[in-house]
Amino acid sequence: MYTTLKTRTAGSGPSLVLLHGWGVNSGVWQPIAAQLEQHFSVTYVDLPGFGENFQALPEPYNLANLAASVANFLPENSVLAGWSLGGLVAQQIALHEPTKVQRLVLIATSPKFQKSDDWPGIEPTILQAFSQQLVKNLSKTIERFLAIQAMGSDSAKADIKKIKSSIEASPQADIAALTAGLTILEQADLRAELASLSMPVHWMLGRLDSLVPAKLNEYVQQHLPPNHSVTVFPHASHAPFISHTEHFMADFMTTVKESTLK
Secondary structure (H helix, E strand, C coil): CCCCCCEEEEECCCEEEEECCCCCCHHHHHHHHHHHHCCCEEEEECCCCCHHHCCCCCCCCCHHHHHHHHHCCCCCCEEEEEECHHHHHHHHHHHHCHHHEEEEEEECCCCCCECECCECCECHHHHHHHHHHHHHCHHHHHHHHHHHHHCCCCCHHHHHHHHHHHHCCCCCCCHHHHHHHHHHHHHCCCHHHHCCCCCCEEEEEECCCCCCCCCHHHHHHHHCCCCEEEEEECCCCCCHHHHCHHHHHHHHHHHHHHHHHC
């Protein structure tokens, strides 16, 4: 069952909805918020259990209910952009509420996060370790996860600092949501359904990303229809909108804004 969420909307123009990743909240979009609000009516959503919605937990806490909770507040014909776990939620929404999504933007995310014999992704032991560490030390576990997100980027330390400062204004995530979120990252696999998406889908990947390998680019180009496009940022890791804001915004505006306004 989905749950009621608090959202915030700012700016003017076509509707753009942003979904953040695991362990953080919608404050993570702060580095690009002002630029986006010049061109879009931007709705910032804290996923259930995170940020201002830390007490809003659907039961059970799974991908379907996360997507239903967010879709309930989605304006019709929105550009829906999701980062990391938020990208997984965005894919689920696009698959099950397609009339609400005019265009899908998937940032450093995947239809399947956990590595397997036929798929590049996160080593299962890493996700299991985070799940175990959460109970022992919540803040340190999230800090370690942020460090992995920035790994490989030339500006890794600055990236982590920027992410932390952007999210600290909101309440800390609920530990039940964090634990369930890791389970979703371990188990979700939307690969078989992706080809059915009819709206334009744009993937934005970091070549140095250790959580969502850039090899996903090959999969998109070889196995998904022409409505899917990909940009790989050569020097970025898991958060290109923070580490390479200028390049990210240039790509976003070229592929998303211009076509949305046509």
